[in-house]
Amino acid sequence: MSRWQYFLRRVLMSIPVVIFGTTITFALIRLGPLDPVSAILGTQYNPQAAEQIRTNLGLNQPLWSQYFDFMYRLFTFQLGQSWVIAPGTTAYELIQVYAPRTIWLGFWSVLIALFVGIPLGFYAGLNPNTLSDYVASFGGIVWRAMPNFWLAIMLVTALSQTGQWTNGFFTWQTWIVKTNVVTPPALGFFQDPIQGFLADPGGWFNSFLKATKQIAPAALVLGSASMGNEMRIGRTAVLETINSNYVETARAKGVSGRSLVWKHIFRNALIPLVPIITGEAFLLLGGSVFVETVFAINGLGWLFFNAAINGDLPLIGTLMYIFILILVGTNILQDFLYTVIDPRVGYEG
Amino acid sequence: MSTEQPTETRQKGEPILSVENVRTSFYTDKEVIRAVDGVSFDIYRGETVGIVGESGSGKSVTARSIMRLVDNPGRIENGRIMYDGENLLDKKPKQMRAIRGGSIAMVFQDPLTSLNPVYTVGNQIKESLRLHRGMSGKEATKEAIELLEAVGIPDAHRRIREYPHQFSGGMRQRAVIAMALACDPELLICDEPTTALDVTIQAQILELLEDIQEERDLAIMFITHDMGVIAEIADRVNVMYAGEIVESAPAVELFESPKHPYTQGLLNSIPGQGLEEGGRLSTIEGDVPTPNEEPTYCRFAPRCPKAFAECDTVHPVPVEVGDDSTQHQASCLLYPKNLSKEEALDVHRERGAKGGDQR
Numbered sequence: 001m002s003r004w005q006y007f008l009r010r011v012l013m014s015i016p017v018v019i020f021g022t023t024i025t026f027a028l029i030r031l032g033p034l035d036p037v038s039a040i041l042g043t044q045y046n047p048q049a050a051e052q053i054r055t056n057l058g059l060n061q062p063l064w065s066q067y068f069d070f071m072y073r074l075f076t077f078q079l080g081q082s083w084v085i086a087p088g089t090t091a092y093e094l095i096q097v098y099a100p101r102t103i104w105l106g107f108w109s110v111l112i113a114l115f116v117g118i119p120l121g122f123y124a125g126l127n128p129n130t131l132s133d134y135v136a137s138f139g140g141i142v143w144r145a146m147p148n149f150w151l152a153i154m155l156v157t158a159l160s161q162t163g164q165w166t167n168g169f170f171t172w173q174t175w176i177v178k179t180n181v182v183t184p185p186a187l188g189f190f191q192d193p194i195q196g197f198l199a200d201p202g203g204w205f206n207s208f209l210k211a212t213k214q215i216a217p218a219a220l221v222l223g224s225a226s227m228g229n230e231m232r233i234g235r236t237a238v239l240e241t242i243n244s245n246y247v248e249t250a251r252a253k254g255v256s257g258r259s260l261v262w263k264h265i266f267r268n269a270l271i272p273l274v275p276i277i278t279g280e281a282f283l284l285l286g287g288s289v290f291v292e293t294v295f296a297i298n299g300l301g302w303l304f305f306n307a308a309i310n311g312d313l314p315l316i317g318t319l320m321y322i323f324i325l326i327l328v329g330t331n332i333l334q335d336f337l338y339t340v341i342d343p344r345v346g347y348e349g
Numbered sequence: 350m351s352t353e354q355p356t357e358t359r360q361k362g363e364p365i366l367s368v369e370n371v372r373t374s375f376y377t378d379k380e381v382i383r384a385v386d387g388v389s390f391d392i393y394r395g396e397t398v399g400i401v402g403e404s405g406s407g408k409s410v411t412a413r414s415i416m417r418l419v420d421n422p423g424r425i426e427n428g429r430i431m432y433d434g435e436n437l438l439d440k441k442p443k444q445m446r447a448i449r450g451g452s453i454a455m456v457f458q459d460p461l462t463s464l465n466p467v468y469t470v471g472n473q474i475k476e477s478l479r480l481h482r483g484m485s486g487k488e489a490t491k492e493a494i495e496l497l498e499a500v501g502i503p504d505a506h507r508r509i510r511e512y513p514h515q516f517s518g519g520m521r522q523r524a525v526i527a528m529a530l531a532c533d534p535e536l537l538i539c540d541e542p543t544t545a546l547d548v549t550i551q552a553q554i555l556e557l558l559e560d561i562q563e564e565r566d567l568a569i570m571f572i573t574h575d576m577g578v579i580a581e582i583a584d585r586v587n588v589m590y591a592g593e594i595v596e597s598a599p600a601v602e603l604f605e606s607p608k609h610p611y612t613q614g615l616l617n618s619i620p621g622q623g624l625e626e627g628g629r630l631s632t633i634e635g636d637v638p639t640p641n642e643e644p645t646y647c648r649f650a651p652r653c654p655k656a657f658a659e660c661d662t663v664h665p666v667p668v669e670v671g672d673d674s675t676q677h678q679a680s681c682l683l684y685p686k687n688l689s690k691e692e693a694l695d696v697h698r699e700r701g702a703k704g705g706d707q708r
Contacts (some may be wrong), residue, residue: 254451343467
């Protein structure tokens with residue numbers, strides 16, 4: 001079987017997974033205690049109005065017909081409108097507003113985890129049982145152990161008071177560019193990046209810097225757990241590889257230290273890291289709800305949380321559907337990376 | 350290989366490798382383990398020197414010491430390893446890398462894991478060619494195919510693009526040997542190259558090594574715990590016990606008249622040799638001790654059927670066993686045979702004191 005046939009099959013096989021996931025979502029939101037009608041009416045609740053709204057929203061239909069309607073709309077990407085949070089606004093529009101902030105946050109937290117965690121872990125693995133290894137390993141455990149909601153609150157507290165603590169010597173809010181500690185990042189410069197950059201490079205760079213600084217504490221918190229994870233796994237993977245027979249064989253044929261690390265150790269050590277890295281997608285989706293709330297970054301996590309507590313059924317369904325698609329996609333990507341890195345992974349079976 | 354006239358092969362010129370009184374120790378929190386303790390032997394061009402011993406007797410560490418591949422917490426503390434008139438222990442890391450694979454190549458025990466699983470076999474052979482012979486591109490590919498063909502891998506031009514997991518165990522060991530031969534080494538160190546293979550494949554690999562040796566006038570240092578394999582391939586045998594060489598003799602002579610009680614025990618514990626029908630296979634009771642201190646006694650004494658009081662107080666040194674052979678040495682207080690027991694003890698005490706200064 002060729003690589004492409006294999007992936008076609010993987011995509012086809014993921015369809016039942018998506019159907020299953022969305023079905024569970026439907027069951028949870030419809031059979032659970034969520035009542036969108038009460039949420040819409042709020043304090044002005046009266047039975048006639050409630051009945052009226054129920055009929056309008058189609059909540060009086062038999063459940064199976066609602067289910068098929070729900071599934072049909074999702075799979076044809078008619079993602080519907082919000083009922084409670086922003087009545088009358090389509091889910092598309094809401095996602096367009098909220099998603100970029102989450103993507104910006106996720107981008108930086110993945111980047112921090114990848115470019116700090118993995119190199120640190122590899123370094124520790126290549127120099128085992130040295131002082132720097134102990135520092136990195138211990139730091140990794142501590143960093144990993146701090147729950148992100150706690151770390152987020154601590155970081156907000158600390159950053160807000162840097163000015164007082166250092167007698168005005170270093171104030172986070174005014175450092176490099178002026179920003180607040182908790183704020184949604186201003187991503188306007190992203191609308192038309194090339195034109196914007198060409199028209200006003202200085203200004204564009206300034207707003208890029210500002211948005212990065214605004215997101216940095218949140219990204220650090222969100223990336224922290226995965227950073228610790230990747231550090232630990234990276235260290236173990238390198239240690240395992242470095243003691244393997246093929247590395248010794250390579251040394252015995254006179255391969256130099258640098259080539260040994262980059263050619264023979266690095267690629268093999270990446271294999272166990274692949275599922276860790278892709279598994280972070282899940283962590284980012286779940287973790288962003290806390291972190292976005294603490295840092296007041298009104299992103300997808302915040303939107304999902306509010307949709308859930310307000311019983312905004314179509315919005316929850318849509319967001320869940322998107323999350324499921326992202327996870328399934330990440331899994332396929334993971335398998336793809338496996339076949340690229342490790343030739344032993346076959347396409348059969 | 351000329352097992353028929355073993356003594357003659359020794360006579361021609363200088364040894365290609367000469368290991369002199371090498372000691373390699375491992376420093377653990379608990380103790381210092383002298384994995385190799387005062388080992389000396391020579392290897393001549395075109396000759397196969399076997400090193401036998403139980404697990405933990407220091408065979409592999411000897412090989413790794415020669416390649417300078419002893420890792421932390423191990424250290425080569427003493428002695429000289431003379432190759433081509435130069436001491437390998439004085440070489441800088443860069444010079445050593447040129448020797449590794451270039452002049453001295455090594456084949457490891459487990460062919461299943463000694464090739465990197467994520468690169469093709471060809472890639473790994475070509476890496477050697479690039480490192481030591483500066484070959485690249487088409488030229489290297491052509492050479493790699495020739496090497497694979499030389500070690501008896503059919504369909505080499507297709508095989509070269511395959512990954513190690515697509516090779517069988519015997520094929521992989523052939524590929525590892527091809528890799529080791531890529532740079533025309535003068536000495537090939539084989540660390541139990543056939544242990545992980547089944548008997549028919551083992552025979553093929555041994556035959557292959559013999560052919561290669563004949564073709565290239567290669568010196569081979571062959572490490573194994575299998576007496577049968579040693580009998581088949583080696584010209585000369587060094588028997589190791591607890592970090593020391595206890596007996597050294599031409600292969601035929603060693604098998605015909607082993608002198609050291611340990612060697613005798615080893616040979617007696619081979620099934621089917623000297624065994625009367627219905628008799629029990631004899632074994633050597635006990636385990637190899639961990640050599641963790643300066644030897645002032647015979648390390649084999651606790652397990653030795655012929656041990657006497659002085660074995661606990663005098664360290665035996667290699668002496669000629671005393672027959673007409675000048676090539677047969679044993680580290681045992683029972684020898685030299687032509688001296689009385691007291692005289693023999695004096696010889697060991699005297700030489701031991703001299704050797705002790707060097708330590």
